[in-house]
Amino acid sequence: MTLQGFRGEILSLSCDPAEGPDPVRHEADGFLVIEDGRIAARGPFADVSLHFPGLAVEQLRGLIVPGFIDAHVHYPQLGRIASHGEQLLDWLERHIFPAEKAFADPVHAAGVAEEFLGELLRHGTTSALVFGTVHAASVEAFFAAAEARELRMICGKVLMDLGPEGLRDTVEAARAETEALIAKWHGRGRLQYAVTPRYALTSSDAQLAVAGELLAAHPGVLLHTHLAENKAEIAAVAARFAEAVDYLDAYDRFGLVTDRSVFAHGVHLPDRSCERLAEVGAGIAVCPSSNFFLGSGMFDFAQAERHGVRLGLGSDIGAGTSLSLLHNAGLAYQAGLPGGYVLDPFRALWLATGGSARLLHIDGEVGLLAEGQEADFVVLDDAATPLMARRTAGASLAERLFAMQTLGDDRAVRQTYVMGRCVWDRDTGHGHA
Ligand SMILES: [Zn+2]
Numbered sequence: 001m002t003l004q005g006f007r008g009e010i011l012s013l014s015c016d017p018a019e020g021p022d023p024v025r026h027e028a029d030g031f032l033v034i035e036d037g038r039i040a041a042r043g044p045f046a047d048v049s050l051h052f053p054g055l056a057v058e059q060l061r062g063l064i065v066p067g068f069i070d071a072h073v074h075y076p077q078l079g080r081i082a083s084h085g086e087q088l089l090d091w092l093e094r095h096i097f098p099a100e101k102a103f104a105d106p107v108h109a110a111g112v113a114e115e116f117l118g119e120l121l122r123h124g125t126t127s128a129l130v131f132g133t134v135h136a137a138s139v140e141a142f143f144a145a146a147e148a149r150e151l152r153m154i155c156g157k158v159l160m161d162l163g164p165e166g167l168r169d170t171v172e173a174a175r176a177e178t179e180a181l182i183a184k185w186h187g188r189g190r191l192q193y194a195v196t197p198r199y200a201l202t203s204s205d206a207q208l209a210v211a212g213e214l215l216a217a218h219p220g221v222l223l224h225t226h227l228a229e230n231k232a233e234i235a236a237v238a239a240r241f242a243e244a245v246d247y248l249d250a251y252d253r254f255g256l257v258t259d260r261s262v263f264a265h266g267v268h269l270p271d272r273s274c275e276r277l278a279e280v281g282a283g284i285a286v287c288p289s290s291n292f293f294l295g296s297g298m299f300d301f302a303q304a305e306r307h308g309v310r311l312g313l314g315s316d317i318g319a320g321t322s323l324s325l326l327h328n329a330g331l332a333y334q335a336g337l338p339g340g341y342v343l344d345p346f347r348a349l350w351l352a353t354g355g356s357a358r359l360l361h362i363d364g365e366v367g368l369l370a371e372g373q374e375a376d377f378v379v380l381d382d383a384a385t386p387l388m389a390r391r392t393a394g395a396s397l398a399e400r401l402f403a404m405q406t407l408g409d410d411r412a413v414r415q416t417y418v419m420g421r422c423v424w425d426r427d428t429g430h431g432h433a
Contacts, residue, residue: 036421067126074316156196212255283310290316312356
């Protein structure tokens with residue numbers, strides 16, 4: 001048995017501030033005790049340390065929060081971040097599809113997967129729901145790299161039998177490859193699978209039906225796709241699925257709207273879609289930096305809250321402009337304001353941690369820094385730059401948190417811990433393990 005003790009300021013949210021009172025759990029001088037990678041105890045140092053006499057104590061400098069959980073990101077698009085000049089459909093054709101073709105090569109996929117996971121940890125992200133490409137090899141490479149780092153990750157092979165030349169599968173290949181990947185990887189260590197049709201337009205009706213069958217046949221597997229991101233996309237979906245009452249309904253007809261369904265974006269949703277999402281317990285990965293970058297629009301937090309839609313936060317790299325969920329939390333605040341919604345910094349932290357965890361059905365394991373959970377956490381530095389130091393000196397907890405979300409990014413992540421092991425240390429440039 002390995003026992004570790006970490007002392008420092010600790011902050012987490014125990015539920016969505018939009019749903020319940022007093023969700024903030026904060027210890028100004030806290031103690032986190034970790035036994036074999038899991039949190040054995042947490043609370044004020046003065047109290048908890050009494051139960052662990054003789055335990056060596058490591059003092060952490062900064063604000064300890066749960067590891068961030070990215071609810072929507074494409075690892076194969078890492079190298080296409082900051083590609084200029086297009087909205088969604090043209091951006092895909094011009095920048096993304098050519099890059100994804102290279103993932104037929106397992107060596108290329110393995111290299112990018114390594115680089116991507118290193119970047120995630122540097123940004124304080126310890127779990128994510130991740131798109132591969134249409135190639136099964138891309139998912140093999142990703143899972144192998146995540147397993148080697150003992151990360152809690154969810155990924156899936158993209159289904160797209162109507163995709164462009166070189167990025168097209170078939171109905172039967174989609175079924176067979178997905179079944180094989182689920183059998184090999186789902187539930188292996190900390191890894192889980194998501195059935196991943198790219199979006200409504202890139203799959204035939206027959207393939208969308210297969211996706212629904214796969215989801216029904218494998219309880220515990222997620223459904224991960226895109227929804228109502230861009231107006232031209234929505235018009236094209238309406239033209240193809242003329243019988244569907246709205247975009248979400250096009251998925252619903254194939255059994256793809258369930259409590260295990262995670263839809264990225266949902267920028268332009270009719271009230272009916274929000275009602276339906278809330279009714280079944282499906283949710284949205286809000287991706288503000290991507291929505292700004294591609295000119296897609298701004299997520300309507302007020303509408304989602306009115307209907308009680310589950311939300312998490314996603315970077316959506318490569319359309320997103322930062323892997324930092326701190327930075328994306330700050331942009332989520334900016335996305336809410338024009339619609340009259342003032343996103344509280346504690347709720348923004350919830351979206352990036354417990355909210356995403358609940359959306360991804362991993363909230364039993366991570367996201368809350370609660371006793372019994374896996375010890376994935378981040379140490380944030382609210383004085384990471386001279387300007388941040390100036391803004392946060394003597395400030396309240398809410399102000400410090402908001403300043404880190406508005407001004408911070410990977411520079412504000414001093415350390416990242418996975419299962420109690422330090423896997424990234426900003427000040428030394430590497431992990432200890
Ligand atoms: Zn995406």
